[in-house]
Amino acid sequence: MGPLRSVVLAGGGTGGHVYPLLAFADCLRRHDPGVRITCLGTPRGMENELIPPQGYDLRTIPAYQLPRSINMNLVRTPGRMWTAARAAGKVIDEVRADAVVGFGGYVSVPAYLAAWRRELPMVIHEVNVPPGVANRLGMKFTKNVAVGFPHQPVQAESLRDARVVGVPLRRSIAGLDRAALRNAARARFGLRPDLPVLFVAGGSSGARTINLAVAGAAKELARNGVQVLHVMGARNEPVPIPTDLPVPYVTLPYLSEMELGYAAADLMLARGGAMTVAEVAAIGLPTIFVPYPHSNQEQKRNALPVVEAGGGLLVDDSEMTPSWLERTVIPLIRDPHRLHAMGAAASAYGRRDGDVALLNFVYEAVAR
Numbered sequence: 001m002g003p004l005r006s007v008v009l010a011g012g013g014t015g016g017h018v019y020p021l022l023a024f025a026d027c028l029r030r031h032d033p034g035v036r037i038t039c040l041g042t043p044r045g046m047e048n049e050l051i052p053p054q055g056y057d058l059r060t061i062p063a064y065q066l067p068r069s070i071n072m073n074l075v076r077t078p079g080r081m082w083t084a085a086r087a088a089g090k091v092i093d094e095v096r097a098d099a100v101v102g103f104g105g106y107v108s109v110p111a112y113l114a115a116w117r118r119e120l121p122m123v124i125h126e127v128n129v130p131p132g133v134a135n136r137l138g139m140k141f142t143k144n145v146a147v148g149f150p151h152q153p154v155q156a157e158s159l160r161d162a163r164v165v166g167v168p169l170r171r172s173i174a175g176l177d178r179a180a181l182r183n184a185a186r187a188r189f190g191l192r193p194d195l196p197v198l199f200v201a202g203g204s205s206g207a208r209t210i211n212l213a214v215a216g217a218a219k220e221l222a223r224n225g226v227q228v229l230h231v232m233g234a235r236n237e238p239v240p241i242p243t244d245l246p247v248p249y250v251t252l253p254y255l256s257e258m259e260l261g262y263a264a265a266d267l268m269l270a271r272g273g274a275m276t277v278a279e280v281a282a283i284g285l286p287t288i289f290v291p292y293p294h295s296n297q298e299q300k301r302n303a304l305p306v307v308e309a310g311g312g313l314l315v316d317d318s319e320m321t322p323s324w325l326e327r328t329v330i331p332l333i334r335d336p337h338r339l340h341a342m343g344a345a346a347s348a349y350g351r352r353d354g355d356v357a358l359l360n361f362v363y364e365a366v367a368r
């Protein structure tokens with residue numbers, strides 16, 4: 001048994017913040033089934049679709065959208081933020097939390113403020129360089145900062161003293177044996193076992209540039225025997241795909257069982273969200289990264305270390321065209337030796353134990 005009785009986990013907005021929270025919750029439940037786990041989110045984020053089905057108690061508090069650069073002077077912290085902090089504090093008191101663990105997203109700030117007021121131990125987990133606005137604010141109140149990747153403390157002054165623990169990944173992904181699940185996964189999607197598969201997913205909300213480019217390359221990919229499994233993004237307008245293709249092209253709005261997509265694939269085409277990078281590296285799936293071009297090059301920084309290690313390719317969003325894809329994907333996906341080498345390089349960079357490493361870090365913080 002660990003030192004915790006009740007813990008509040010804060011994080012929300014996009015899948016990139018919710019999935020590490022869920023993976024951490026699962027790890028805690030596995031190691032210490034007696035701990036009360038309460039998740040904190042806002043009424044509209046993806047946490048509402050993702051957390052309750054996993055059997056965790058989700059409480060929502062009023063959303064307060066942070067400006068991109070927040071004034072770090074607390075005296076000037078807007079009143080609405082304190083209202084949200086009071087709501088977070090009520091939850092913390094009600095469940096008698098003895099620690100708060102935050103994963104970023106604007107729901108975390110009220111949780112950090114409330115924990116600070118109560119002098120509760122708090123731990124921040126950050127996966128991006130530069131750290132998100134919410135976590136930067138939280139870092140004023142605690143030194144217990146953990147990061148997902150070894151490049152983060154080197155590249156960001158504010159993360160210099162952070163502990164590298166890796167990224168908590170869902171067990172279904174961290175424990176994935178791609179080769180063992182491959183044929184079953186392909187059968188689930190109606191994909192053929194004998195032809196290569198390109199798996200396309202532009203992060204938790206999909207990516208329009210990628211969707212358009214792959215749709216434009218569909219005919220040529222199919223003519224060359226490349227099957228496509230394409231997750232368009234649930235909140236994205238679907239892009240029409242030619243119908244009379246000679247090999248399967250499967251589209252989905254969203255894929256909850258992401259491990260099946262990873263297992264079916266020989267090559268992935270993705271954005272550079274930190275969770276995606278952590279997942280494909282952990283399972284050794286060769287990936288073409290097309291980082292989201294805004295937000296301070298955040299996604300390029302996420303993907304670059306895997307690419308430099310030899311585990312993937314990087315292409316600018318502005319170059320993501322059907323002809324680039326045809327020229328790049330067709331020869332690569334038919335070259336098993338190159339794919340194998342890329343996969344091995346990716347998995348040497350990735351790690352599968354981020355959930356346990358973060359849990360140990362939280363136990364240490366609570367014991368201090």
Ligand SMILES: CC(=O)N[C@H]1[C@@H](OP(=O)(O)OP(=O)(O)OC[C@H]2O[C@@H](n3ccc(=O)[nH]c3=O)[C@H](O)[C@@H]2O)O[C@H](CO)[C@@H](O)[C@@H]1O
Nearest residue numbers: 014015016019203204205231254255258273274275276292
């Ligand atoms: C545009 C933007 O600001 N994106 C940020 C956002 O990305 P975003 O929310 O897209 O997150 P990531 O790419 O990091 O993670 C996506 C997560 O959703 C899962 N998934 C995705 C599609 C699907 O159909 N099914 C599914 O389960 C993936 O397996 C992964 O776990 O949060 C990341 C983590 O803070 C940041 O690094 C990104 O820069």
